[in-house]
Amino acid sequence: MRIFKQKSAGGRARACGMAYLSVWTLCVLWFWLGRSGGGWIMSYTILAFWFLLPVTTLITSFLLERGQDLGLRRWAAMGLFGLMYTAAIWATFSLSTLLSHARLEFPSPYYLLAGLCPSAIGIALGWAARKWNVSPRVPAIGLFLLLCVCYVQLKTFGGPLLRPVPILDVPALLLLLGTAGWLLFRRKK
Secondary structure (H helix, E strand, O other): OHHHHHHHHHHHHHHHHHHHHHHHHHHHHHHHHOOOOOOHHHHHHHHHHHHHHHHHHHHHHHHHHHHOOOOOHHHHHHHHHHHHHHHHHHHHHHHHHHHHHOOOOOOOOHHHHHHHHHHHHHHHHHHHHHHOOOOOOOHHHHHHHHHHHHHHHHHHHOOOOOOOOHHHHHHHHHHHHHHHHHHHHOOOO
């Protein structure tokens, strides 16, 4: 029985990894096969780098940690997701600048943080859901994950994550406290 559980956890991790790599690849291909001219680059940036990649990172991290205790591998997973987000920036905008202007532009180190934060939030929520045996079908978890990603993306848009932004921080803190209290009292029976 223990061998079956290990294979099942490995299969889940492989499926999550393949889903994440598929979304990552589609985001990069969408950039290179996108329409030229017009304002499509702004919609691409918002959808790919503010929504698709962070939400996929958060959900993948949540499912990986919910399915099994990653232990020390959770730190490597967070770093890997941060590097993949930075690699997506490099494979699109930096490479485009290199090919069009013959100038090598490296992505900012803040992009590493923008990829690492949704992963850390997903891993923390997956750990909490596994530890307290919260039902994964609770609809508030999905809403909470989406709000966490939006918060992190808005915080890192104009600078580092740790800068104070009261219009974002106060509602996020209230939402975090309310959701944490709700999760603590609503356990799977």
